[in-house]
Amino acid sequence: MIRITNIQRFSLQDGPGIRTTVFLKGCSLHCPWCSNPENINYNIEEYYDNDKNEKKQFGYEIDNNELFNEILKDEKYYEIDNGGVTFSGGEAILQFEELEPILKKLKENNINMCVETCLFVPQNKLKIAMKYMNEFYVDIKILNSSNCLKILGGNLKQYYNNLEMLLKSISKKNIMFRMPVTNEFTFEKENMIQLENFLKKYKIENMEIFKVHNLGEKKYKVLKKEQIKFENVSNKDLIEFKNKIELLGTNVKIIEI
Numbered sequence: 001m002i003r004i005t006n007i008q009r010f011s012l013q014d015g016p017g018i019r020t021t022v023f024l025k026g027c028s029l030h031c032p033w034c035s036n037p038e039n040i041n042y043n044i045e046e047y048y049d050n051d052k053n054e055k056k057q058f059g060y061e062i063d064n065n066e067l068f069n070e071i072l073k074d075e076k077y078y079e080i081d082n083g084g085v086t087f088s089g090g091e092a093i094l095q096f097e098e099l100e101p102i103l104k105k106l107k108e109n110n111i112n113m114c115v116e117t118c119l120f121v122p123q124n125k126l127k128i129a130m131k132y133m134n135e136f137y138v139d140i141k142i143l144n145s146s147n148c149l150k151i152l153g154g155n156l157k158q159y160y161n162n163l164e165m166l167l168k169s170i171s172k173k174n175i176m177f178r179m180p181v182t183n184e185f186t187f188e189k190e191n192m193i194q195l196e197n198f199l200k201k202y203k204i205e206n207m208e209i210f211k212v213h214n215l216g217e218k219k220y221k222v223l224k225k226e227q228i229k230f231e232n233v234s235n236k237d238l239i240e241f242k243n244k245i246e247l248l249g250t251n252v253k254i255i256e257i
Contacts, residue, residue: 180209
């Protein structure tokens with residue numbers, strides 16, 4: 001059984017073409033800017049919907065055949081611009097052992113597959129992703145080891161080990177790096193220095209950047225979780241950031257999520 005929270009159809013920001021995005025429950029990090037807090041905890045979480053005056057829950061289990069059939073419902077759209085299915089989260093790769101029968105069938109049906117990952121995952125699970133995925137969307141977040149552990153709960157050494165394994169096996173044209181921009185954490189001076197070194201060392205070709213927002217506010221409230229209110233990064237600063245990165249030889253696109 002696979003534990004998910006949502007199947008989002010006609011997604012346009014989660015890989016090439018028109019995509020069906022499957023949001024899997026559970027994550028290895030707890031980023032303070034996360035807009036999908038319902039996907040951090042693997043456990044099914046109950047809450048009360050005051051608007052509809054009823055109990056609801058984040059998360060449900062779906063078997064492999066049912067999920068496979070749900071994905072194939074959109075198959076006709078996948079032919080447009082190399083569309084397909086994207087596995088997101090949370091951290092989707094954490095459930096890839098359970099997902100592998102579906103991944104195998106999707107590959108047999110020539111369905112393009114993409115995963116959005118923070119790369120803070122066991123290598124045996126990442127190897128499954130490398131076996132089947134056509135595209136990888138890889139996060140760049142906090143690049144200082146102590147801050148990464150303190151703020152995100154992640155071991156940066158694991159990230160780098162996984163990144164180097166991925167870059168040895170997957171063409172860079174099939175890897176899109178993606179960075180959330182927040183004044184409080186990722187856009188501060190020390191992280192910018194670390195980012196510049198990172199881009200130079202790994203010769204990153206393609207990157208997307210986006211401003212952190214507060215759109216998950218309602219979900220934080222019903223989950224009784226505290227949400228940080230982030231300062232708005234100005235469009236001017238974002239464009240200047242983009243231009244600076246491009247001077248290092250990285251193609252950069254500003255997106256909205």
